[in-house]
Amino acid sequence: MSSPAPVRVLLVEDDELMRRSFTVALERYGYAMTAAADGLTGLELFRDGGFDLLVLDVMLPGLDGIGLCRRVRETSLVPVLMMSARGDGLDVVAGLEAGADDYVVKPVDTYVLVARIRSLLRRATYAPVPAPGAAPADVPGPAEGERLVFGDLAVDTGGMEVFVAGEPVALTPTELKLLLEFAAHPGIVLERHTLLRNVWEYGWDGDSRVVDLCVQRLRRKLGRDRIETVRGFGYKLRR
Template sequence: MTSVPFLLLIEDDDAIRTALELSLSRQGHRVATAATGEDGLNLLREQRPDLVVLDVMLPGIDGFEVCRRIRRTDQLPIILLTARSDDIDVVVGLESGADDYVVKPVQGRVLDARIRAVLRRGERESTDSATFGNVVIDRSAMTVTKNGEDLQLTPTELRLLLELSRRPGQALSRQQLLRLVWEHDYLGDSRLVDACVQRLRAKVEDVPSSPTLIRTVRGVGYRLDSPQ
């Protein structure tokens, strides 16, 4: 990530797009904007943003499809802008690969805080590594391999795996994981954890439907089985 975060904002409402661009620029970000999903995907190919802020309701290609297309080739962070926190939009968006969401009307400072929290998830940390079955987590290189092959994880997926790996065999509640990974614990946001675990299992587990590494602890949350 560059010293000045470079964001791609995809929002069709002119007033919202202009207001957010101004607010985020004042917060120290460099911002490129697009009014449609098609234009946003074209900009993404031409430039290399650190993060995408993506409205759900877009003309033409909607935000869900934009998110899916990005995830086919790229693991950069994506934050959704959605109309209602209790709407199915949130669930579909998270299952499409979004890292976080913000409910409209959007306050610039709230969005800025979420952006910075997401970007911190990719920062390097300690120099040790850990092995969980055929999965090796290298905290120095911030990489994860399975059977010797690099896994392509989003920053959020990586941070979630790192937090679980620090406490092998220990159950962490969804609220704990929200504080550790997403840096917030608003009521209802447990969907963020469940969706991210589902995506992570699809990458690290041999049989995602019968996980042996990332275990569900009923009534609590999740744990990562102890290193072998």
């Protein structure tokens, strides 16, 4: 019986020492690494296809990590992890708004980087979704109880598909898992730290901006009134 193919990771990092260090460290964990030193080269490599996850530095020559993430999101829902040297800077917000699923702050320990990568890959396995514009997967219709309906929003928990007014909506694995968390608790306020634990798998109180910006992206795709903000507490899906 053949062993499964290794996970293919594209790392785009302009610092040569960090690029080599991360590549060697992640290869030791069994990942098949491809590395690029600038955004345009990273974009070319990405377009060659076949990557399971992208790790992008924010500050890159030519095309920065935020611009690269936007270009990736034009055609793909592949998980994206951003690396920022400024944990409280605007680049973190910009990266998440561009479609990144999560971020880490440099300098970052290898075990933290691996933990964030594993969490992203679990989400992608848990919630497989097609690329934007792709035809829905040919899966059997949902069994009774597997289609959750909230007005004209329908969530097929068996086929992992989302529809608004009958039209399919492409969500990243993180966006889909967040929506499934809301759909499992309609009308109930979910606190940010609960969402960080259940969706992002943070074992500690992480940066709530990750939640806030992912909710914003969901609202743009599903309708701004779907998810209600309960100030001082968190969010809830309208029944």
